Amino acid sequence: MSVPTTPPGHGVLHTGRHSLLWHRRSATVGMALAAMLLLSLVFCLTSGDLGMGEALAALLGRGDEMQTLLVRELRLPRLLAGLLSGAALGAAGCLMQTLARNRLATPGMVGIDNGATAFAVASIVAVPTTLAPSALALSGAATAAALTFVLAAGAGARGYRFIVVGLGIGALFGAATNLMLARADIDAANAAYPWTVGSLNARPALAVWLLAGGLALGLPLAKLLARALMLMRFSDSVAIGLGVRLSAMRAATLALSVALTGLAVAVAGPVGLVALIAPEVARYLGGRHGVPVLNAALAGALLTLLADWLGRTLLAPVEIPVGIVMAVIGAPYLLWIILRQPAGRQP
Template identity: 40%
Template sequence: MTFAPLTNRKQPAPRGRPAGHVVVRLRRATFLVHRRAATVAAVLGLLLGAGCLAYLCVGESFVPPVEVAKVLLGRPSPDELVVGTLREPRMTVGLLAGAAFGVAGALIQTVARNPLASPDIIGISQGASALTVGALTYGVASYTVLPYLSVLGGIAAAALVYVFAWRGGLHAARFVLIGIGFAVALRSVTTLFMTKGDYLVAQQAQIWMTGSLNGRGRAEALPLALTLLVLLPCVLWAARAQREVTLDDDTATALGTRLGHVRLGLVLLGVVLASVATGAAGPVDFVALLAPQTARRLTRTAQIPLLSSALLGALIVVVADLLARRLFAPTELPVGVLTAAVGAPYLIWLLVRGHRTGGTRSVRTGGPS
């Protein structure tokens, strides 16, 4: 959903509006809302609610929706242990991590103007994983600080990709290719850490590397929720700044936009979101690739819609984890296996489509102003 503040109450509302938009008037401001984006967001919200209900009801034992409602409302229920202790905290981690991956992918793809510029493709998730797995296998940090190490690792990887890709401007194809190279190198570093560390801890790290919500609970959900809450004002800023970045450089500069700073802020926010989600749920691959592009195709907006990307990312993770729990029961698969099974063919389709249309479009961006 895209919001564009137009006027305050003291000024008359504009008579005309772009096609496909509606005017929403609040107390002191008037907003222009894209009708199709609002409809898509509403439908995704309903689907996400249905997916969460199915997640809480379905398992080794089926819990009636009435009992689920009682647990969520804090009323006594015989299914308190199953729903409130086992399923709901795990689902919450999946919801928050999926939303963070969706928004992170949307921001990075917007700056790079490339659908392949996903955190798990260009090395950001791998940087977060390398530092986290290294600290985990060698026992130099406790589980409570692992999410913070993931953020540091993701930022370090993004900085390296940005520096090596910068040549008087940011070329989209070079940015993606260098990111892929760093992703491969960092995966090798992660594998080296696991072979040199304690065997049992390395096995746990291997499961974490596939992206798994098994064993996740309130200990992971609470820091992730607080981080996303703190970053919410930044995300609201990004929704507005996103429109400026989609303009060509000359137009944006003429409008007074400091493109270098805006792009750097969007990338940094995307890196932090992806790294925090990786620290909580592991590197759940392809969610940040799938959600933004699917949301854009559904809404048909000029820029990638952040709200729809967040809802779709959360929906993908929740449904994938539900299927991972039940498809081969009693064996439980990591959620990353399901997302990779869907995301890998989509990545191949993007590459084939880009080849047929003459390759990946490249852009050049101005330096910090």
């Protein structure tokens, strides 16, 4: 009887009767991204004239009153919002790209971001309701995703058809958002503006907690789906032959992507292109092995925190919303993807 050998580049963790096969390079990249994320959190928390000891004391409520206010009420909630929303967008982008077999198929590209934004803006300027804009954003994301897949001839749609339909749906929701803002009074338009560009300033605490809960449930679920998602990179006939239930997997992947995106937009608004760049960073650093959902989440959180820090400090005291910073960073990268390689290449 032959003893199973460990595949090259992998390690095995034995725990009693069970064993876990893991990819060494992906695990190393994940630990490196987690360490960089922790350092970035510390750096953003202590930036300016605030030292490490002063920030720690303020965080524990034992420091100067003004420093405690700065750390606990202003910086920490903002950092948490950026970390969670970036992680959700990074993971959702990885799922969506794998589902569509296209590196451009991110929630923003297929209209989910615009749908969530339109519903959030509508709750402020068009049909004010007792529901918070963050609650309506999730409904908008689900509506946009459903329209995209229905009009693209079902969840099996692939490639450019999926992208083009998504762009059309996003354009319709974007036009609706602009129309509502154009017809609204100046105060309502100003209140709705952060939901159109992406901002981490004074985010709703309830929405942040809901996003934290969604990530706690969504990331393990995405990891469980990763093996079948990897097989879905092949043709439908090959995936079915390997035992993948395509309809169920596509429905689960789409639902999870919509939930993560809607919760992220409910916190930060449409922070553009995080979902495009973060999965590519994870794949580039970790190699094209598996579906790097967790590494994409870490990369998305890191990118969002750094973009927010740049927006706060680059032209201080003028603040640039994090969504605008990400658009400036991501636009050249998007052009590079389109010009360098065929957009239909598998992620």
